[in-house]
Amino acid sequence: MSQLPQIKIAATYMRGGTSKGVFFRLQDLPEAAQQPGPARDKLLMRVIGSPDPYGKQIDGMGGATSSTSKTVIVAKSTRPGHDVDYLFGQVAIDKAFVDWSGNCGNLSAAVGPFAISGGLIDPERVPDNGVATVRIWQANIGKTIVAHVPITNGLVQETGDFELDGVTFPAAEVQLEFLDPAAEEEGAGGAMFPTGNLVDDLDVPGVGTLKATMINAGIPTIFVNAEAIGYTGTELQDAINSDASALEKFETLRAHGALRMGLIKDLDEIATRQHTPKIAFVAKPADYTASSGKRVQAGDVDLLVRAMSMGKLHHAMMGTAAVAIGTAAAIPGTLVNLAAGGGERNAVRFGHPSGTLRVGAEANQQDGQWSVTKAIMSRSARVLMEGWVRVPGDAF
Incomplete structure (x- = not known):
């Protein structure tokens, strides 16, 4: 040979x-x-x-x-x-x-x-x-x-x-x-909120009915409240990635959210679509110690966000998910916006497992429909x- x-x-x-x-x-x-x-x-x-x-x-x-x-x-x-x-x-x-x-x-x-x-x-x-x-x-x-x-x-x-x-x-x-940044995903009609709602009741077998904000911005993302699934929003990677039942629960949530968003036609399709949509959970500000040992104070952030990527809790925050966070935070009534205190805002600083990140977004409403002209953040x-x-x- x-x-x-x-x-x-x-x-x-x-x-x-x-x-x-x-x-x-x-x-x-x-x-x-x-x-x-x-x-x-x-x-x-x-x-x-x-x-x-x-x-x-x-x-x-x-x-x-x-x-x-x-x-x-x-x-x-x-x-x-x-x-x-x-x-x-x-x-x-x-x-x-x-x-x-x-x-x-x-x-x-x-x-x-x-x-x-x-x-x-x-x-x-x-x-x-x-x-x-x-x-x-x-x-x-x-x-x-x-x-x-x-x-x-x-x-x-x-x-x-x-x-x-x-x-x-x-x-x-x-x-x-x-x-x-509103993503034009196939099946989602190019809508920022593919269900037409800022918050939906998402029925997930074995988990229950959860409030969820499902948004196409930066990357399709499903946001749920941390406390509704038994978390505080201060978790680091090991708390979730070492828990097989938690990972399975998040994947189930992601699959049912993707179905509601029109990104898949049946639940079996989610196995070949690992990158999108993302699933994240949000909470009001709280003190915690980041993975580096850095202390994050509640007063340093507007809200806490933890996000899953490719089946695991991300060590910081995906950039596209940060766009989704900034966009959702700018629109009054979403779970992200409510966790940040509600009201109108054009920037948000959120806490993630590695520390904090600031992202801005310019949102406006016309004829009852929300649009975002751009989201801004700095990287290196x-x-x-x-x-x-x-x-x-x-x-x-």
């Missing part, structure tokens, strides 16, 4: 926000993987090290968590008013599939820097010193993201004093604007390694 040698593919390993992933320019992928389909999925899974029944991704670039099992493909955009197209692939860890159903808000912070450094942006658009504005078409959900990338001496500035809870070291701040990004990834020649 002949053995094919490994092939090498130009790639960059980057941190964006509280996530990290392997970034590719579309033009650098093997020809078979330059189009959507099985070859692309197989290649990306092999790069990351999935599927791995051991759940460790030892034979790949993945870090065995939802935050570190990610891939990004960037190309020059032919869409008017945009610089690059950005496609995000969430690679399952122990199963053989790549979920293309949503965006990664954290890695969105790294797309602009990657595009500039990778020669995908017209050099005339990049100042010698200042801020470069990169208009990104998020191809998974068909939305525009505007990244404001700091530039020093003609190069992307990566170091700085911006601190982001969930990231150990400070870096340069990258401000992101998510324009018209940094190149961790660049060069080539290698995969066996028969991997795809």
Whole structure:
């Protein structure tokens, strides 16, 4: 039996926000993987090290968590008013599939820097010193993201004093604007609130009837009250991720919420849709100790939020879920807004397992329908390694 040698593919390993992933320019992928389909999925899974029944991704670039099992493909955009197209692939860890159903808000912070450094942006658009504005078409959900990338001496500035809870070291701040963030999900009719309600009664067998805010903004998200499911909103990862019955309950909640949102047609479909929708629980402010040992006081935040990602409690907060939080907080009457004290607001600071995060949103109501023009938050990004990834020649 002949053995094919490994092939090498130009790639960059980057941190964006509280996530990290392997970034590719579309033009650098093997020809078979330059189009959507099985070859692309197989290649990306092999790069990351999935599927791995051991759940460790030892034979790949993945870090065995939802935050570190990610891939990004960037190309020059032919869409008017945009610089690059950005496609995000969430690679399952122990199963053989790549979920293309949503965006990664954290890695969105790294797309602009990657595009500039990778020669995908017209050099005339990049100042010698200042801020470069990169208009990104998020191809998974068909939305525009505007990244404001700091530039020093003609190069992307990566170091700085911006601190982001969930990231150990400070870096340069990258401000992101998510324009018209209500997600146009298939089956949801493009509505921000696909059921037509700010709060619904969600019947979940084995759990009961829960109040839920189901919103398409940033990423489809189901919000429930922490106390309604036996939590306080101050939980850290181990409290939930070590509890198999809790994980099963959250997945059941997520499946029934997805069905009500029109994202799936029957409950069995949820098994092949791990990335979306997200499920999160909210609570009023309370004191707690973050995973780093940092003390978060009730007075530091407007509310508490914990969110599940790929079947586990996230160590901080997904960027897209932060957009959903900011959007829901800006609309009086949602569970997120009520947990934050109710009323009108254009920004919210929430507590998550690693600390706190602020996100802003501009909401308005016309003819009884809510819309959000943009959500704004700051992240940071940094190149961790660049060069080539290698995969066996028969991997795809």
